[in-house]
Amino acid sequence: MAGIYIYSDKKDLAAELAGFAKGTGKEAIVLTFDEKAAEELKDIGASKVYVLKGDSPLAENYGKAIADLLVKEGAEMFIAGATVRGRDLAARVAGYLDCAMVSDVSALNYIGGKLLTERMMYGGAVVQSEVLEGLCVVTVSAGKFEAVSGSAEIEEISIPADNRVSLIETAPIVKQGADLQTAEKVVCVGMAMDKEGDLQMARDLAEAIGAEIGCTRGIAEERHWLPVESYIGISGAIIKPKLYISMGVSGQIQHVFGIRDSQTIVAIDTNEKAPIFKAADYGVVGDMYEVVPLLIKELAK
Ligand SMILES: Cc1cc2nc3c(=O)[nH]c(=O)nc-3n(C[C@H](O)[C@H](O)[C@H](O)COP(=O)(O)OP(=O)(O)OC[C@H]3O[C@@H](n4cnc5c(N)ncnc54)[C@H](O)[C@@H]3O)c2cc1C
Structure with a gap:
């Protein structure tokens, strides 16, 4: 399905990205690896939620599979939430696609069919504007777009995992300050x-x-x-x-x-x-x- 493909391991951020996609008038297709997350993501205004099923528990291992999926479906953009996992996955997908990628954009607009991105540089002293053509990858942090609502169909898709990354250990980060x-x-x-x-x-x-x-x-x-x-x-x-x-x-x-x-x-x-x-x-x-x-x-x- 042509449109904007979205990945974020944070639901609220995924909803904001879906809000951006809907605002462009394009289809918003949300990717997740988890059926439970899919249930939560189906109400954020996307056209479709794909649950990607493979034999690795790590998003990092699906960079190639997602790149192939985007090409197969004629995707126009892969937009990932700028979380640790989203940034990692976005970079891998862009690498496999060998396409333009802009990280941590502060503004995104389609102008004349081309994607205009803006991002802050040098601690916010400079705004860099870039025009991206063709299938491209961007990452966006929370708070840039308004979330929308609306229900989507959930579809399960089997994808191959590249198992070169494996999980050795997980340890919680003990946060002390306020959120x-x-x-x-x-x-x-x-x-x-x-x-x-x-x-x-x-x-x-x-x-x-x-x-x-x-x-x-x-x-x-x-x-x-x-x-x-x-x-x-x-x-x-x-x-x-x-x-x-x-x-x-x-x-x-x-x-x-x-x-x-x-x-x-x-x-x-x-x-x-x-x-x-x-x-x-x-x-x-x-x-x-x-x-x-x-x-x-x-x-x-
Ligand atoms: C790569 C890089 C990344 C950085 N990232 C961050 C970052 O994420 N966040 C961050 O905060 N900083 C960051 N910094 C540091 C930043 O550049 C500043 O040094 C820092 O923000 C200054 O902190 P400050 O305003 O508390 O102190 P100061 O700059 O020392 O300012 C103190 C202010 O208090 C005023 N003042 C003094 N006495 C009083 C008083 N009694 N009542 C009222 N006002 C008074 C002074 O007039 C002055 O304006 C970064 C620096 C670098 C190089």
Whole structure:
């Protein structure tokens, strides 16, 4: 079936990718390796859900089989969620197809039958635009498209596995920080904080508005005051809360990359020229040690 073929091991992301495909007016065909996942994926607005059955439990081993399937079906694009597994599979599929691939696109549009992609480079300082022709592969992270709904047929397809990758061991990652990616409100602590004990001030503000605590990289990676999952930015969490409040964050591009999809950005910084004020909707030029307690006091009223 011609159309856009989608793979994501995260259902919500698959739904967003299906939303993109539907928006182009093309067929959306979702690929999964698991019948249980197929049951969940059948309501995300795709035309079809293919359950790919082979004798390997690893998605990585189906790169060649998926590439062959795409060619056989006359697919126009393979779009994978930019998760660890999605990125891996996308790269393998593109390799077997020997086709154009763009990773982590920030925008995708069909213009005159050609696919125009945009992606951020150099920490968001530059937007690279590329036009892809023919069958191509892209990866997209969460939050770029609106999910849709609608039911699809499920069809099982047998595919051959290339068993050169085998699973030796699985071990859970113990997460310590809040799930910032789904948080509706985030209070972000910057390097202006003098001592670890002052985190309580950020916690008090967070509690007053029902927010999670995030931070800039140095707070987590240099000072180790908060878990690494808490830092926001190009090499940390990419967030899109309704409200983001920064306390002493200068707003370097590597950090702003992770917050720019926030609905409302409020920044508190002593330096009126701090770049965070360019990204902010509301700015308070002032000492956070004075401003935040006042804010907490007002919120308590
Ligand atoms: C390859 C690479 C990747 C990176 N990835 C990330 C990333 O993912 N996330 C990230 O956060 N960083 C990242 N960084 C680091 C980034 O470049 C910045 O160094 C970092 O974001 C700065 O953190 P900050 O704003 O907390 O500190 P600073 O830049 O030191 O800013 C502190 C701010 O606090 C203000 N201030 C001082 N005292 C007060 C006070 N009392 N009240 C209010 N304001 C005050 C200052 O005016 C200043 O603006 C990366 C860097 C590189 C090179």
